[in-house]
Amino acid sequence: MTPAIEIQLIAVLTAAACAIPGVFLVLRKMALISDAISHSILPGIVIGFFITHDLASPWLILFAAFSGIITVILVEMVQKTGLVKEDTAIGLVFPVLFSIGVILIAQNANDVHLDIDAVLLGDLAFAPFDRWILNGTDMGPRGLYLISTILLITILLLFLFYKELKVSTFDVGLSSALGFSPVVLHYGLMSVSSVTTVAAFDAVGAILVVALMIAPAAAAYLLTSDLKKMIVLSILFGCGSAIGGYWLARVLDASISGSITTVLGTLFLLVYLFAPAKGLIAVSIRQNRQQIEVSLLTFLLHLNNHDSLEERRVGHLQEHINWGKVRSRSVLNLALKNNMITIDEKVVSLTRKGKEFTEKALDYIISNRNEKIEDIKDDFFLFRG
């Protein structure tokens, strides 16, 4: 395997391993826990290093994962005092742990080959240099084995506990009624996130871990509401960005982690703008349409209330209902198109269909009962027709 392929393989596997817990973090509104964990595993790594004096020791991962869990516990402890809100609790705990890590490193900087920059930012480009040599044969980069093991465990756990995770994510009450302990699932998810963060952190750095966990899941959530589809989409987004980011970094001769994140960001921006149902553009169009529908209703009600010719002249409507020219034109056109009004010599009058609609609408407004609006939806459709 060439180093280029090895790096891409590690990046893709890391992206997939992060995307799976990321989906649940985003759905459970705990996305920022990944940020907190990724920073606060620093003291764990440092202390682990002081004990083992070996940066490649698997003990380091255990120590780091353990400090990730401690972060979660500390956040919950601070929160339970009721003195501050959850987000403040997160914001207080991780900088403190991170500071301790930074100070520990700085105090022993002379004899420790542990660079904060490298820990925080990571460097995938160096991953192929750290190789696993077994009895003198080169088995490939160590990072590759680590991350594939974690990915396999994550996938296994996902298949084993899919139902439990799904239920407890969307309905905590139901899940505890069914006998799944929310606490066990919570800490299980936290442990997986923590271990994944540590492994990914080794290769790609703290910040990219957060990006790899949250961004693919967030983009996928804008495209689907189906959990299975969301997981698959997240993995695809993550892996695609990993490969795209690698090549972007090659072109720019810049940090691989940074460019993978940038590709993820571009991807999210595109989904954010253009997602068919939940994208910014689709939402704006829908809101605009609803506004015109409401305006139309106001307009029809106005016509219903005023009989005199003066009140119903096209030119006067604008000042009576106090709309801008453009909007009153579009509302008028919509009403005409739906055969709700007729315009005779610049005087607007309601047709029978218009009258019927207005009365039903009035009925709904007065009674405020949902089934009435269902009737209106069935009988009259505006934009849809």
Place this chain on the structure above:
Amino acid sequence: MNLTEYFTDYTLRTITLGTAVLGAICGMLGSFAVLRKQSLLGDAISHAALPGIAVAFLITGAKDSNILLLGALVSGLLGVFWIKGIVTKTHLKTDTALGLILSLFFGLGMLLLTYIQKQPNANQAGLDTYLFGQAATLVESDVILMSIVTGISLLILLLFWKEFKLLLFDKNYAITLGFNTKLIDGLISFFIVLAIVIGLQTVGVVLMSAMLLAPAAAARQWTNKLSTMVFIAAIFGAISGIVGTGISASQNNLSTGPVIVLVAAVFVAISFIFSPDRGILFKQLRLIRNRRDLELKKTLHFMYNIVKKHDDISRPHAILILNNFQGFTRSSLSQMEEKDWITVKGQSWSMTQQGFDIAAHLYDANMISHDTSH
């Protein structure tokens, strides 16, 4: 280093002054962030400022800290607006939006920084001090800039005090009163971003959020009044800055930013434990006292039920009959005696009129109506 050296050393004095001003402004504006439940906004903004620094450097090619900070300000504000856009326009929640912007902007910043570093002949050294902050790079002009920003934000804060306060505690009321809530909201966000941006050089991207949060969270425990809270938070912030700088200067290899954060965290811990109203310690003490009081009243209730059957309420009863009741101890009996509920003579107790009245009032509705009837 001795104390006189500390006050005469020019560099150290500049740095101390700088961190003190920074602490004060962070505490002041952080109060609003904490009360608005936007605690982690600071974290997101400080990360989002990074690409701005890199872009400003790419455009101007100069390492003028004012221009770099301007770039940071612009990209920080972009980050805030995108976060707001994500939260209002999609069903993604605030935490996801914050985490997204934080990591995506920071990644872009890293891409640009490494790209700059590979450029030949670039005067790029020192750009990465913004990552972890380096208080030692503070010069007098930075401190002056910080003081001006602090002054302006203090002025704005005083001018719009009523509006800020109203928006914090009752947004809907502010809207009905006709205040331009979007403008006020934008103003608060703008100043929070500004505070973060000027702090980047000193404490760095990663720890900036703690500077904003910790003094405010500590101050919150001591008061329920906004103005007092803002004031205390500013003081806590300034002291954290001064003490943190002092500690880190007294030892080698002790970076200033993390030490300041730890000092601020000590303030938080002390406030959480020892604040008289909300603190854990006094809350626990109050809980114990209430529980004891309840135990005493339970004993009194038991005694009352015995005494009620007799005509003479002060007739002595043997202490032994309390034995089958758990609530009684020697000290609880003497406490009841102190309260004048009972009198103890030898091995027996008798209830006083006062004890009887209190018990009747607490436990016997009929007795009260009987009392009031005559």
